[in-house]
Amino acid sequence: MxxxxxxxxxxxxxxESEEKIxxxxxxxxxxxxxDHFLAENQVCRWLGLIHRGLVRYYINVDGEDKTxxxxxxxxxxxxxxxxxPQKASNKNIQVLEDTSLYTISHxxxxxxxDHLKEGDRFGRLGIEQVFVNxxxxxxxxxxxxxxxxxxxxxxxxxxxxxxVPQYYIASYVGIKPQSLSRIRNRSIKKH
Amino acid sequence: MxxxxxxxxxxxxxxESEEKIxxxxxxxxxxxxxDHFLAENQVCRWLGLIHRGLVRYYINVDGEDKTxxxxxxxxxxxxxxxxxPQKASNKNIQVLEDTSLYTISHxxxxxxxDHLKEGDRFGRLGIEQVFVNxxxxxxxxxxxxxxxxxxxxxxxxxxxxxxVPQYYIASYVGIKPQSLSRIRNRSIKKH
Numbered sequence: 171m172x173x174x175x176x177x178x179x180x181x182x183x184x185x186e187s188e189e190k191i192x193x194x195x196x197x198x199x200x201x202x203x204x205d206h207f208l209a210e211n212q213v214c215r216w217l218g219l220i221h222r223g224l225v226r227y228y229i230n231v232d233g234e235d236k237t238x239x240x241x242x243x244x245x246x247x248x249x250x251x252x253x254x255p256q257k258a259s260n261k262n263i264q265v266l267e268d269t270s271l272y273t274i275s276h277x278x279x280x281x282x283x284d285h286l287k288e289g290d291r292f293g294r295l296g297i298e299q300v301f302v303n304x305x306x307x308x309x310x311x312x313x314x315x316x317x318x319x320x321x322x323x324x325x326x327x328x329x330x331x332x333x334v335p336q337y338y339i340a341s342y343v344g345i346k347p348q349s350l351s352r353i354r355n356r357s358i359k360k361h
Numbered sequence: 362m363x364x365x366x367x368x369x370x371x372x373x374x375x376x377e378s379e380e381k382i383x384x385x386x387x388x389x390x391x392x393x394x395x396d397h398f399l400a401e402n403q404v405c406r407w408l409g410l411i412h413r414g415l416v417r418y419y420i421n422v423d424g425e426d427k428t429x430x431x432x433x434x435x436x437x438x439x440x441x442x443x444x445x446p447q448k449a450s451n452k453n454i455q456v457l458e459d460t461s462l463y464t465i466s467h468x469x470x471x472x473x474x475d476h477l478k479e480g481d482r483f484g485r486l487g488i489e490q491v492f493v494n495x496x497x498x499x500x501x502x503x504x505x506x507x508x509x510x511x512x513x514x515x516x517x518x519x520x521x522x523x524x525v526p527q528y529y530i531a532s533y534v535g536i537k538p539q540s541l542s543r544i545r546n547r548s549i550k551k552h
Binding site: 261283291305 | 420422427429441442445446451452474479481482484485488489491492493495496497498499500502503504535
């Protein structure tokens with residue numbers, strides 16, 4: 171669990187006795203390509219940390235998938251909108267490659283908040299990071315043309331654009347796959 | 362400052378000595394209708410709690426204002442995307458009515474995180490609340506037709522729809538003012 175402890179130590183200080191608590195509360199999980207970490211109408215009961223692999227977040231709208239977020243190595247994976255209030259989710263989180271994660275239950279996370287000296291700080295700083303990302307994505311919808319939103323995708327996920335089907339990326343950007351092809355072709359010609 | 366302390370006590374426990382710290386760190390501010398709490402290219406240095414009044418958040422896109430959020434009594438007001446990393450903002454926060462706030466600096470807030478027993482918990486829970494709201498708004502863009510996004514606005518801000526110009530609401534919903542009029546007229550005929 172070195173990866174897990176190192177990742178948490180990037181955020182807060184963890185004593186040796188607290189390290190033991192973390193090791194007891196987190197569980198290793200393996201998911202295969204195509205599996206769901208979360209399916210709609212379920213409550214998101216787990217927060218995961220991706221050790222290896224890749225996930226996409228999507229919503230099903232009238233039978234059509236809309237991909238709106240990705241998670242990669244070192245990212246926490248969770249539908250906070252469901253996890254925080256422990257309400258049923260309208261989202262899906264699907265594994266795009268065989269993926270290994272460290273997961274902790276909602277209850278386990280409350281234990282961390284209550285029993286680690288910097289537990290609440292871990293929660294605060296962890297959520298601050300995700301929050302800033304999500305805000306940038308939301309304001310980009312109001313603010314930016316598709317070309318720029320695609321550029322933001324490349325900036326946010328530099329190493330995964332080759333690992334993700336193009337129609338998922340088009341969905342993330344909020345355009346049709348044909349429009350994404352045109353943007354990519356124009357971009358190639360420029361460089 | 363009773364309003365401020367009561368609002369914080371809705372989130373965490375505050376001892377009497379900690380109440381004193383809060384009173385020292387928060388500053389009362391009065392802003393007049395039309396004033397800006399934050400203007401673009403500034404760093405958002407203050408977190409505010411609205412005691413009385415109303416604000417809108419907007420982005421300027423090619424000379425056109427796009428309103429994307431509102432804050433009302435009891436809401437914390439902040440551009441977290443600028444405040445958290447202390448980077449220049451691309452947003453504006455403008456007062457729609459004469460507004461009184463309690464404000465705290467970025468540095469003051471760090472002092473709370475470091476010196477109140479439940480300081481980090483205050484930060485964590487405060488941001489969790491805002492985060493869930495923002496997530497609902499973001500996924501609504503992918504998920505919902507304008508009628509439903511307008512309904513979400515009415516649900517989120519039941520008491521302020523009469524206090525806000527309709528073209529700000531249209532912008533929040535992501536449609537033209539004429540389209541909002543049609544939605545409102547259809548809704549009136551139904552009820």
